[in-house]
Amino acid sequence: MSRMYFSVNPRSNAKTFKALQHKMLDGEFNLSSLPQRVAALAALKENAYDSRHLKWMFDFDPVPGLDTKSLLENFLSDLQLAHKLTQTKYDETRPKMTARTYKTPNGYAVVVDQRFDTRELLETWTNVELKKDDLLCVGWSRNC
Known part of the structure; x- marks a missing residue:
């Protein structure tokens, strides 16, 4: 079975970008996995656009x-x-x-x-x- 998911809350580009920068500085990872890494970081609760009004x-x-x-x-x-x-x-x-x-x-x-x-x-x-x-x-x- 293949599934497609959307987050119920918008994600913050700025927070995700900052988290990605920290990941890149803290350790090496394969750049071919960059899209999956960005998606995983954006999905974290702390990277929600507005954490006070979560759905x-x-x-x-x-x-x-x-x-x-x-x-x-x-x-x-x-x-x-x-x-x-x-x-x-x-x-x-x-x-x-x-x-x-x-x-x-x-x-x-x-x-x-x-x-x-x-x-x-x-x-x-x-x-x-x-x-x-x-x-x-x-x-x-x-x-x-």
Whole structure:
């Protein structure tokens, strides 16, 4: 299987360039691996463009024997409720949280644009994993 991933958060060119300079000064590496090295450095959390406003991704796996689409709809409702219940007075001035759903090879990914307390939500939804500043699988193909 071949997969293509995108970061859920924009990367900082300046931070990545500085990290690359440090790597180049600290030790030798094969220059033919430069594109892979740059991509790996850019993917690091510290090289995110804006580390205070990171998007989060919830990895939603199907539950055998249950309807995945209705289960996902219930999760999205609980997600919005969990966000609302953890708002403070400061948060009330922010725009409503948006959640975007993407199909993945093994289920769904839900990307949200605001951070909040997810402990109770994840205790209830054991088939969901929170991934902070991760990669989203946007394309895949199987060689049959």
